[in-house]
Amino acid sequence: MVGAGIGGAAAAVGLERAGWQVTVLERAPELGEVGAGISVWPSTVKALGELGVTGVEKAAVVSAPAGMRRSDGRWVVKASALGVELPVMIHRAQLHDLITSRFGSGVTVRTGVTVDGFEDGAVLVGGEELRADLVVAADGLRSVVRGALYPEYGGPRYSGYTAYRGIADVELADGGGETWGRGRRFGFARLIDGRYYWYATENRPAGAENADVWTGFGEWHDPIPRLLKATETVLQNDIYDLVLPLVPFVRGNVVLLGDAAHAMTPNLGRGACTAIEDAAALPRHLGNLAAYDAERRPAATKLVRVSRAIGRVGQLDSRVPCGVRDGVLTVGGKLAGVLGRKREMGESRV
Template identity: 90%
Template sequence: MRTAIVVGAGIGGASAAVGLERAGWRVTVLERAPALGEVGAGISVWPSAVKALAELGVTGVEKAAAVSAPAGMRRPDGRWVVKASALGVEVPVMIHRARLHELITSRFGAGVTVRAGVTVDGFEDGAVLAGGEELRADLVVAADGLRSVVRGALFPAYGGPRYSGYAAYRGIAEVELDDGGGETWGRGRRFGFARLLDGRYYWYATENRPAGVVDADVWTGFGDWHDPIPQLLKASETVLQNDIYDLRLPLVPFVHGNVVLLGDAAHAMTPNLGRGACTAIEDAAALPRHLDDLSGYDRERRAAATKLVRASRVIGRVGQLDSRLLCGVRDDVFTVGGKVAGVLGRKREMGESHG
């Protein structure tokens, strides 16, 4: 039986372990935390990732019910810029990160061994260096995140993480709302929220600031924005804060010998598209198809991930504009674009109904 070491037991690493075990491999998962689990708040699971999870045999991520209240993009005073109904966009499933992680790890069978509390110190001469041990396998999956130790050992000249210029706040609120959610864009700040599958609300906010500033005072930037934003903030016991980074382009190859990079270790992106974890899940679903020729994994996944990293970066730059003039132009463009999309959508529906 062929063997694999997966470095990192987050959503991407856990998904990879499930896929490899289903392919008949014996898998050892190395996780530096003392126990399996995920921290964070909500996560959007887009249809492509729902499909990838189904390929891995992971169930419980179901299509979200349609919201009856309007959703879309607003200004801080509550005025609509564009409603989602006019755009005809896909709707992701919203779920807590910890719950999604539980659904994935529940698929671990006897072929998966988890070693928690193990810190990987490096990768050298084909061996994973962890706690004084040299661990070897037929395949090493580096799913060890933004500051991947394995990636750093393989590509020491690569620049690695790049600070976006803004930080994020995240929280979970147990409230009853008659609001479809969406995002509100201000000057150098954004706020978004959506209902999770369990009925709670996940919210997130971004704010331009230097790296390393820690205050978690989300009220200063958003406490006077439109309802239900103040209500969401009041109902949140814990507020998470972190600086936002992505990986520099061009991305390094996702395959080096018998090592593959997966998830944030390969393509960490800003959260503006809500596709980071989804892309890691899609990596994990793709990997079993290329176990006899790993170069195929790189060809399939690197180009697709590069497009997402770049697109997410561009959206972040537009969303974090702080010039009054440029923000006004930005909002007007979205408003006009939404009206045009709405007209085209109605014409398409009429054409289909008469077809």
């Protein structure tokens, strides 16, 4: 196993449960995750259950309004009108701990190990060649193993925007959601531990000097300024996904998993979720790895494509296109509200 992030750790759990001895190679000096919040959708909660990972559950029902707003705070659509189940929000480190706590004696973790390449079926670590019956590459967006298998592949593609993320320890009477402006978006949600995770996106050239998040969002509607003020550390990362079409997830005895296979923009909140679902699927196809590729690559391709499209619409920065976008969303929100009320009335009559 190359990589011990959320996807790699989940795959290690799944393979051990299937009776395999697993060696995990992790570049970081110690096991753990960094970052902020993460969405865990119902299908992923089910996948975690298949892996024996529990503890991802809602601490309380969100009673305050949540949904999409404009930068002045006016509602575009409330989540309650859409009739969709919202994800569980959890800190990445907490989710990673829940997964790695399921490691048993069949999992060996080697930290501080940098994989230099992959050649003739062997993982290269310094002067050492490591061979295994199965190599799972969960080594992220800039996967060394993927690069060795598919040197002609285009790899990462810059989205055109950067992201800021943080955790705020603050009390709010707000259910969260997203606010769309011109070339900027801001979203926030309550974590299961009671804190708030927030994220913001801004159109910027790749590698541009870090900007103060207050410059773009400090004057947006409440509670955005309060969230920023209550945040101690702000993370900033340029957003990349992988070029389409995605390469095959299987070659010989090598399997690509997580961002190494299908890194996507965060607009659907499905990146880590998809990695966990990869991990849950892999043990079902150990006797026929081609079936893993057949199941996971089409599903991941769709998510990469849809997430990219949402980002393009959300990051529009010209006045007229943004006006058209907001108008369409507002009309759609009102229609969703009407349909939602009709649905509730129909259910109440049953």
